[in-house]
Amino acid sequence: MQSHPARDLVVGLFVLAGISALAYLSTQLGGLSFDGQGGFTLRATFDEIGGLSARSPVVISGVPVGQVVAINLDEDLRAAVELDLEPGLELPVDTSASIRTSGLLGDQFIALEPGGEDELLEAGDILSFTESALNFEKLIGSFVHDAGLGGSE
Amino acid sequence: MxxxxxxxxxxxxxxxxxxxxxxxxxxxxxxxxxxxPPFRPERIVREAYDSGVLSLAIVCASGLAVGLVLSLQLYNVLVRFGAEESLGAVIGLTLIRELGPVLTGLLVTGRAGSAMAAEIGMMVATEQIDGMRTMAVDPMKFVVVPKAVALTLSMPLLSALFIVAAIFGGYLVGVQLLGLGSGIYFSSLENAVVFRTDVVGSALKALLFGALVALIATFRGFTTGRSTAEVSASTTATVVTGSVCILLADYIFTALWGF
CATH class of the missing domain: 1.20.5 (Single alpha-helices involved in coiled-coils or other helix-helix interfaces)
Incomplete structure (x- = not known):
């Protein structure tokens, strides 16, 4: 079988293009990060996380600084959320974390609000000031109940 | 009676x-x-040209068109709920989980599967396969296996290119035409797609469809009768059976994989 350099080259280019497309899907979209370390891990516990999920963004003043890597139940049956943040962030120990929603129906994210203490958070620390997700159904339910619209009671 | x-x-x-x-x-x-053994990588490369490279244009063009129309349709629905910032997520997940592998599978069935069945069928009808056997060349090893392997391995690559072309098409309509922020489009896309379930599942799905089409096309071609009319019958049968099998296998795979 004689070899066909031109055709082999075209097939090689095709394979290269296909693999780069797969690589784009995996690394850019799939969040399979090669730098891996991310760096700075913090934990926060919430009573209610609503629709928060792994890979939800973490922002400070609206600027993305990291993402949620894991959500588990802790021993008190509260949601323990693990945050992976940019290394080198200097956050005071009284930084608070709250779960917000972008728009009325948008995705949920965690907003960090730095406090005023001089002492800084270390990697692995637990954020003690947290504000849970706003649950619209609960809110509407309690409104209906308070207004006495909830039927016979 | x-x-x-x-x-x-x-x-x-x-x-x-x-x-x-x-x-x-x-x-x-x-x-x-x-x-x-013996393995025949040079035969597989030759067949990859036929089933992969020659399908590239139709796959990318279709991907782009699907992305364009998907974006246009979804934007108009999402904007009613004020949820147009989820456009990227909806487009990305639809494409990666379903449309990418399935539509690429159907296109490849029509483009490469039918050509493959016709080629093998012609070889059977013109007794070239018998000739190989006479010369102690195993037609399975020399003709069928390289074709089947090349088509199977091309499918995940073609499907990934289809998805990237469609995401670009969605970007053109959503961002350039309808004025959604480019960062919003891509960040909702990136936040929604998960590597292990979505991207890996998509590639496996494409691989499965590739194997299905390759098997059906080579089987139909190889079992062709000895007349030219039979060749056209097996080509048609390849496209029909291949398409139906892809759609059925898609449901089964999706249910088992648990997207």
Whole structure:
């Protein structure tokens, strides 16, 4: 079988293009990060996380600084959320974390609000000031109940 | 009259089951031929040109068109709920989980599968396969296995290119035409897609469809009768069976994989 350099080259280019497309899907979209370390891990516990999920963004003043890597139940049956943040962030120990929603129906994210203490958070620390997700159904339910619209009671 | 009808029904059922048995044995031969040396990488490269490179243009053009229309349709629905910032997520997940592998599979069935069945069918009809056997060349090893392997391996690559082309098409309409922020489009896309379930599942799905189409096309081609009319019949059968099998396999895979 004689070899066909031109055709082999075209097939090689095709394979290269296909693999780069797969690589784009995996690394850019799939969040399979090669730098891996991310760096700075913090934990926060919430009573209610609503629709928060792994890979939800973490922002400070609206600027993305990291993402949620894991959500588990802790021993008190509260949601323990693990945050992976940019290394080198200097956050005071009284930084608070709250779960917000972008728009009325948008995705949920965690907003960090730095406090005023001089002492800084270390990697692995637990954020003690947290504000849970706003649950619209609960809110509407309690409104209906308070207004006495909830039927016979 | 009634008896002959029942006989015919039974005969057809038995015939269909026997056909399935032949198909399964044929699949076993291909896998066996693939695993046994001598390996023929140069034959696989030649076939990858036919089934992969020649399908590239149609796959990218279709991907772009699908992305354009998907974006246009979804934007108009999402904007009613004020949820247009989820456009990227909806487009990305639809494409990666379903449309990418399925539509690429259907396109490849029509483009490469039919050509493959016709080529092998012609070789059978013009007795080239018999000629190979006479010269002690194993036609499975020399013709069928390289074609099947090349098509199977091309599918995940083609599907990934389809998805990237469609995401770009969605970007053109959503961002350039309808004025959604480019960062919003891509960040909702990136936040929604998960590597292990979505991207890996998508590639496996494409690989499965590729193997299905390759098996059906080579089987139909190889079992062609010895006339030119039979060649066109097996080409048609390849496209019909291949498309239906892809759609059925898609449901089964999605249910088992648990997207």
């Amino acid at each position: 009634i008896r002959s009808g029942i006989e015919r029904l039974g005969g057809r059922t038995i015939g269909a089951i026997a056909e399935l048995g032949r198909f399964a044995r044929f699949g076993g031969w291909i896998v066996g031929g693939f695993l046994r």
